[in-house]
Amino acid sequence: MTYECDMHTFYKGLPDVVVLPSTTEQAQAVVRLCRRERVPIVPRGSGTGLIGGATAPQGGVMVGVNRMNRILEVDLPNRTATVQPGLINLWLTHAVRDRGYFFAPDPSSQMVSSIGGNVSTNAGGPHCLKYGITSNHVLGLELVTGTGELVQLGGKTLDRPGYDLVGAAVGAEGTFGLVTGVVVRLLHTPEAVKTVLATFRTVIEASETVSAIIADGMTPAALEMLDEAIIRAINAGVGAGYPEGAGAVLLIELDGPRAEVEAQGERAAAICRARGALTVSVARDEVERALLWKGRKEAAGAVGRLTASYLLQDAVVPRSKLPDIMRELVAIGERHGLLICNVFHAGDGNLHPLICYDERSPEELERAKHANEELLAACIALGGSVTGEHGAGMDKARNLPLQYADADLNFMFRLRRVFDPDGVMNPGKLLPTHPACGETFRAARPVLPEGAWV
Numbered sequence: 001m002t003y004e005c006d007m008h009t010f011y012k013g014l015p016d017v018v019v020l021p022s023t024t025e026q027a028q029a030v031v032r033l034c035r036r037e038r039v040p041i042v043p044r045g046s047g048t049g050l051i052g053g054a055t056a057p058q059g060g061v062m063v064g065v066n067r068m069n070r071i072l073e074v075d076l077p078n079r080t081a082t083v084q085p086g087l088i089n090l091w092l093t094h095a096v097r098d099r100g101y102f103f104a105p106d107p108s109s110q111m112v113s114s115i116g117g118n119v120s121t122n123a124g125g126p127h128c129l130k131y132g133i134t135s136n137h138v139l140g141l142e143l144v145t146g147t148g149e150l151v152q153l154g155g156k157t158l159d160r161p162g163y164d165l166v167g168a169a170v171g172a173e174g175t176f177g178l179v180t181g182v183v184v185r186l187l188h189t190p191e192a193v194k195t196v197l198a199t200f201r202t203v204i205e206a207s208e209t210v211s212a213i214i215a216d217g218m219t220p221a222a223l224e225m226l227d228e229a230i231i232r233a234i235n236a237g238v239g240a241g242y243p244e245g246a247g248a249v250l251l252i253e254l255d256g257p258r259a260e261v262e263a264q265g266e267r268a269a270a271i272c273r274a275r276g277a278l279t280v281s282v283a284r285d286e287v288e289r290a291l292l293w294k295g296r297k298e299a300a301g302a303v304g305r306l307t308a309s310y311l312l313q314d315a316v317v318p319r320s321k322l323p324d325i326m327r328e329l330v331a332i333g334e335r336h337g338l339l340i341c342n343v344f345h346a347g348d349g350n351l352h353p354l355i356c357y358d359e360r361s362p363e364e365l366e367r368a369k370h371a372n373e374e375l376l377a378a379c380i381a382l383g384g385s386v387t388g389e390h391g392a393g394m395d396k397a398r399n400l401p402l403q404y405a406d407a408d409l410n411f412m413f414r415l416r417r418v419f420d421p422d423g424v425m426n427p428g429k430l431l432p433t434h435p436a437c438g439e440t441f442r443a444a445r446p447v448l449p450e451g452a453w454v
């Protein structure tokens with residue numbers, strides 16, 4: 001049952017077999033066998049995805065890469081590390097921190113999600129505002145394609161000739177093949193860090209302040225927003241000590257050379273005050289700072305204190321449209337009689353509304369689904385995207401036509417076929433199977449004779 005779904009529990013499907021390879025050779029042998037038998041393959045890292053990606057609706061073989069979790073090389077002169085895909089994101093930073101380095105992509109799930117999963121979803125995170133998302137930190141990939149071939153894409157050398165196949169493969173959600181090795185950049189730990197916490201009467205005021213800070217010319221390492229309901233949940237669940245009674249909190253982190261951080265911290269605080277902040281404070285030490293981030297990173301779990309179930313959405317609007325979408329979210333929540341709370345990467349315009357409902361009530365679930373669709377349509381109408389950092393999986397595949405023309409989708413289908421001509425890799429994920437797209441994957445699950453699995 002562990003392998004039945006990822007963290008988007010709407011989508012469930014048991015694989016027929018789970019395979020846990022320890023080596024690239026074993027992974028390759030599995031892909032070759034499955035291709036020969038035309039059996040679907042579903043790659044899986046830690047299963048923290050929020051899109052129904054690492055689930056097996058057509059059955060088949062799930063390949064969990066968790067045993068391939070070693071750091072193969074740390075090359076500090078070249079500021080790179082070569083790792084296996086099952087390595088937990090935060091373990092890499094733990095391994096190099098004492099030598100003054102870190103791995104920048106920091107999804108809030110970084111304590112448990114795998115680097116292979118981060119690569120495959122092109123994960124973002126709070127600090128990706130300044131440092132860029134996963135694709136900005138991947139230099140090379142070892143990939144067992146859907147044909148069972150082992151290919152090396154990119155590598156440690158910069159400016160390689162040929163197509164940017166690493167760029168194409170990052171974010172492919174397992175549809176190109178199995179990622180069995182990753183070369184990543186390491187960054188030098190900044191000299192100083194300052195975390196400013198500002199409270200506002202409303203999410204609208206806080207949203208307007210986000211644009212004002214960026215317009216001032218600084219790029220904070222992180223610029224996160226939490227609304228009143230989330231603050232309550234985090235304080236109760238994690239004891240993070242966020243000020244209560246405010247409509248929204250902005251968490252602004254600045255890092256870099258000490259003098260610059262000091263100056264920017266003062267400017268950010270002044271902008272918050274000028275925009276009507278109720279309070280502005282600075283984390284006094286590393287313990288206080290770590291507690292604020294613990295609260296932020298465990299927010300999704302703490303929401304269990306507010307609701308029986310929730311649908312965690314991931315969508316994007318241009319940063320300047322944050323106040324508009326916040327108004328729209330309030331209206332959608334009221335229209336459907338549902339609590340929608342917000343904790344998100346405000347600096348990127350990357351929203352994470354949590355639509356709260358009780359799954360024991362089918363009628364309430366239906367309302368949550370309607371609210372969800374309206375929310376995505378509102379983001380598109382404001383010039384945004386139906387998905388930000390989580391990817392498409394099963395959840396958003398059908399929404400892609402809102403954003404892409406048929407020609408664009410067809411082109412992506414054809415690219416997918418280059419890596420996986422038989423459609424065995426993670427079928428039904430990432431791209432829609434709508435007839436308007438001109439192409440559909442045939443059902444990849446074969447009819448096998450009795451006993452063929454063993």
Ligand SMILES: Cc1cc2nc3c(=O)[nH]c(=O)nc-3n(C[C@H](O)[C@H](O)[C@H](O)COP(=O)(O)OP(=O)(O)OC[C@H]3O[C@@H](n4cnc5c(N)ncnc54)[C@H](O)[C@@H]3O)c2cc1C
Nearest residue numbers: 045046047048049053108109114116117120123124174179
């Ligand atoms: C509390 C919480 C907070 C989160 N915060 C963030 C956040 O801040 N930013 C963010 O981007 N995401 C976030 N996520 C979503 C999730 O953690 C990320 O999408 C993460 O990158 C998934 O990694 P995973 O190892 O769990 O992958 P899985 O869920 O196992 O898989 C994700 C997808 O990648 C494919 N895949 C996995 N491994 C491989 C491989 N080796 N080869 C080929 N394909 C593979 C799977 O088939 C699937 O389609 C959060 C999730 C939770 C539960």
